[in-house]
Structure formats: structure tokens, C-alpha cells
Amino acid sequence: MSPSVSVWPDHQLVDHFDRLPDSLLLLVFNKIGDVKALGRCCVVSRRFHSLVPQVENVVVRVDCVISDDDSSSSSSSSSASSSSDKSRNPFSNIFRFVFFGTIVKPFQFLTQFLGGPRRPSSSGLSSSSSSLFLAEDGEADQGGVTHHSPTQVLKNFNEVRFLRIELPSGELGIEDGVLLKWRADFGSTLDNCVILGASSVVYAAKNANDNCADGFCANNGGGGGGGDDNGSIPESFYTNGGLKLRVVWTISSLIAASARHYLLQPIISEHKTLDNLVLTDADGQGVLCMNRDQLEELRVKPLSASSASKRTQVPALNMRLWYAPQLELPGGITLKGATLVAIRPSEQSMVAMARKEVSDVSWVSTAFEEPYGTAAKMLVKRRTYCLEMNSF
Known part of the structure; x- marks a missing residue:
């Protein structure tokens, strides 16, 4: 040329x-x-x-995520470790699992669920991102690399309206073959969150007898929803670790989302022109979204930080859960142990109940791109289980 x-x-x-x-x-x-x-x-x-x-349209692709502990003194690291240990189990006795208002399973043993050691993420960092800050690879300087946070980089832009920040990977370390995706909307605190998980994902047809998930074998029946299980959660789900896994997925996703939200506060404060902000990751594991009204809400009403770690405090929540032992999606994809959790603050749920909007799940079924959007639409047609969680 x-x-x-x-x-x-x-x-x-x-x-x-x-x-x-x-x-x-x-x-x-x-x-x-x-x-x-x-x-x-x-x-x-x-x-x-x-x-x-x-x-006006800026995309920041973060090259690496660096733990605060990497730059701390040994005493500071010890203190941070102590704080981390304290924050590992803040959820004892906060769950009630109910089916249309009737208590089905007690959760006094939730402490045992979350008190054990956690599997580290694939990056070798803690699964909680509350102690992390973002860094972007800068220009090589005397054989080394200079790192700049997105906050520093964006100071050069005066008219940003649409901002997308992309992490190199999701914070939650999960086993190979496991599906875990979440999307959360925030204002000054959590507005809503949707979590989609599956114990395994099969991309090609297997033996007809190999259709068991979480200790329950379902008959396909061509319906893609688990056959003749009537949308109920099987008893084995409570005894073989299936429920424990979903609890950990839910809490871990909420912690990851609230930690991301906490990190965005200085960017939001400095860029008054923002209309839309998305913080996601290259793996597509989690997406945090904020529109103009939510951004303005955070500027007017500062976030409430958790005392245990660097993240936004999560308010008391009402949750709805849908489960299918096996879910067949278009394109030959099968989700085993498919679970969908829709989360809203308790205050919002009470307002929705007063307005008779409890049955509205359109915001849930549109949370994910295909083929997972189809999975969400299929799951919300099944029996609904309700959960409650206190603020943490």
C-alpha cells in the first residue's frame, strides 16, 4: 500500500x-x-x-491480575492472610432452603460446606478476587515490564461513554468440564445476578445409559428437561454433594461480582460521561454490567464495603433456583446437573411481590448468549425452589 x-x-x-x-x-x-x-x-x-x-468507546484488555500480597511486606501478608481466613466462612447459618414458603432442608451444617480448604484457581491465585487489583501490561522498561491499572490508563480519556474492561480469565477456579457462568447488574449495590452452572457439559452423544448427573439418572424423553422427574430435585441431590456444590457456586460468584464492583469505584467517580460499563473476562465466566442510571446511583450513594475484604457488601437476598438432571440444547450440547439461580435483593423482591411481578423471569432468560440463553429459558419452565440469604 x-x-x-x-x-x-x-x-x-x-x-x-x-x-x-x-x-x-x-x-x-x-x-x-x-x-x-x-x-x-x-x-x-x-x-x-x-x-x-x-x-467515547474504549476497551481495556487486562494482561495480568496481580495479588496485593505480591507487593506487601511479610507482616502485611500475614495480616492479609488472617483476614482472608476470617472471610472464608462468613456464611454460617444464613441460608434457608424453602419450596414456596415451606422449609424443606435445614442449613445448620452450611459451615461444614464452606469451612474446608478451597481449590485454587487455575491462575494459582485465591478464588476470591477481593484481594486483587487489575494491571495492564505497559511498555518494556529496562528489560522489565511496567504495569498500569485501568484507572491510570483511563485518566487520559475525557469523553468515555462506553467502557469495556476484560480480565485475562475468570476468578473462579473450576474443574475441567464444569460449566459456571454468571451475570450481575450493580448500582451502588447488587441489583440482580443470574448464575448458570452444570456439573458437566457433553458436546457429542454418548451411550444412552450414560445420562446420570448428581447421582440421579434421568430418562431423556425427548423433552430436554430430564424426562419424567416432574421438575423436582431428587433426594440424592441433597446427600451426594450436589446441593453443596451449588451453594459454593452461588456464594463464589457473588463474591467475585462484588469484588469486581469494588474495583470499579474510582473509574466511575472520575468518568462522569460514562453511559455503560462492562467488566468481563476472556473465559466468558462472569459479566458485570452497569447502565447510566446505575452508574449515577453509585456516584450519589457510595457503595458499602465489606469489612472482611475489598469488595462491595452483598445485601440480604431472595433467590430462585431451577434444576434439571439433564438438559439437551440445540447443536448436540447436553448439560448434566444443569442449575439456574436468579438473585435479587430482598427489598426488590418485596416490591415485585407487591406489584405481582414475581412470575416475571424475562430478565433471567435473557442473561446469557446462546446456547446458554436457551438453557435458561428451558430451566425457568421447571419447578421453582426459593432460597434466602442474609447480607454478607
């Missing part, structure tokens, strides 16, 4: 970019989006340098 320079009769060099209006160049920069590419554009010319800070 020939350079954008022409030789005129008077032998003067002309830069064709000078002929383009600023509005058109900004349109190009907004299509680029990526903060690193925009940084390189800044050094091209003074004009580019003055225009890039006006970009």
Missing part, C-alpha cells in the same frame, strides 16, 4: 489525513476502541494526540 503522501507540482508534501475532519477521525478511533492501539495512535502526530482523549 502506498503511503498517504502525494507530491504536488510545487513539490510540497501533503498529508491526506489533514483533509479529513476531526469527526471522521474520531469515528475511526471509536471503531478501534482498544486502549493500547489508541495509545500508539497518540504518538503518530500532535493532531492524533489531541483527538484520542475524546474517544
Whole structure:
């Protein structure tokens, strides 16, 4: 491709970019989006340098996540470790598992569920992201790497409206073959959260006898919902660890979401022009979303931080759970032990009940992209189980 320079009769060099209006160049920069590419554009010319800070659509892809402990002294690390130990089990005696208001299973033994050691994430860091801060790989400096947080990088942008931050991977370390996805909406605190999980995902048809999940074997029946189980949770689900696993998934996802929300506060405070903010990860494990009203709510009403760790306090919650031993999705995908959990603060649930909106689950079935959106739509048609959880 020939350079954008022409030789005129008077032998003067002309830069064709000078002929383009600023509005058109900004349109190009907004299509680029990526903060690193925009940084390189800044050094091209003074004009580019003055225009890039006006970009409205910015994507920050984080190269690494660094634990606070890595830069702390040994005493500080010991203190952080102690705090972490205290925060590992803040959930004893906070659950009630009910079916349409009737207590089905007691949860006095929840402490035993969560008191044991946790499996570390694939990155080798704690499964709780509350002690982490984000870092973006910078320019090489004397053989090393300079790291900048998204907050530092975004200080150069004055007109950001749509911001997407992408972590290198999800915080929750899960076994291979296990599906765990969540989406959470926040204002100054949690507005809602949807969690989709499965004990295993099968992408090709297996032996017809191999259709058991969580200790319960279901007849396909062509319905994709577990055959003749009538939407009920089998008794074995309570005794073989299936329920324990779902409790851990739910609490871990809420902790990950509230930790991400906590980290976003300085960015939200400094960028008053934001209309939409998404914090996700390359694995597609979790997505945190905030719209303009929610962003403004956080600026007006500061978040309430958890005393145990660097995360936003989670309010008292009402939850609805749907379960299918086996769920067949389009494209030959089968979810075994499929579970969907819809979460809202108790105050919102009471308002919805007063307005007779309890049956509205449209926000749940649209939380995930395909094929998992179809899974959510199939699960909400099954029997609903209700849970309650105190603030933590």
C-alpha cells in the first residue's frame, strides 16, 4: 500500500489525513476502541494526540491480575492472610432452603460446606478476587515490564461513554468440564445476578445409559428437561454433594461480582460521561454490567464495603433456583446437573411481590448468549425452589 503522501507540482508534501475532519477521525478511533492501539495512535502526530482523549468507546484488555500480597511486606501478608481466613466462612447459618414458603432442608451444617480448604484457581491465585487489583501490561522498561491499572490508563480519556474492561480469565477456579457462568447488574449495590452452572457439559452423544448427573439418572424423553422427574430435585441431590456444590457456586460468584464492583469505584467517580460499563473476562465466566442510571446511583450513594475484604457488601437476598438432571440444547450440547439461580435483593423482591411481578423471569432468560440463553429459558419452565440469604 502506498503511503498517504502525494507530491504536488510545487513539490510540497501533503498529508491526506489533514483533509479529513476531526469527526471522521474520531469515528475511526471509536471503531478501534482498544486502549493500547489508541495509545500508539497518540504518538503518530500532535493532531492524533489531541483527538484520542475524546474517544467515547474504549476497551481495556487486562494482561495480568496481580495479588496485593505480591507487593506487601511479610507482616502485611500475614495480616492479609488472617483476614482472608476470617472471610472464608462468613456464611454460617444464613441460608434457608424453602419450596414456596415451606422449609424443606435445614442449613445448620452450611459451615461444614464452606469451612474446608478451597481449590485454587487455575491462575494459582485465591478464588476470591477481593484481594486483587487489575494491571495492564505497559511498555518494556529496562528489560522489565511496567504495569498500569485501568484507572491510570483511563485518566487520559475525557469523553468515555462506553467502557469495556476484560480480565485475562475468570476468578473462579473450576474443574475441567464444569460449566459456571454468571451475570450481575450493580448500582451502588447488587441489583440482580443470574448464575448458570452444570456439573458437566457433553458436546457429542454418548451411550444412552450414560445420562446420570448428581447421582440421579434421568430418562431423556425427548423433552430436554430430564424426562419424567416432574421438575423436582431428587433426594440424592441433597446427600451426594450436589446441593453443596451449588451453594459454593452461588456464594463464589457473588463474591467475585462484588469484588469486581469494588474495583470499579474510582473509574466511575472520575468518568462522569460514562453511559455503560462492562467488566468481563476472556473465559466468558462472569459479566458485570452497569447502565447510566446505575452508574449515577453509585456516584450519589457510595457503595458499602465489606469489612472482611475489598469488595462491595452483598445485601440480604431472595433467590430462585431451577434444576434439571439433564438438559439437551440445540447443536448436540447436553448439560448434566444443569442449575439456574436468579438473585435479587430482598427489598426488590418485596416490591415485585407487591406489584405481582414475581412470575416475571424475562430478565433471567435473557442473561446469557446462546446456547446458554436457551438453557435458561428451558430451566425457568421447571419447578421453582426459593432460597434466602442474609447480607454478607
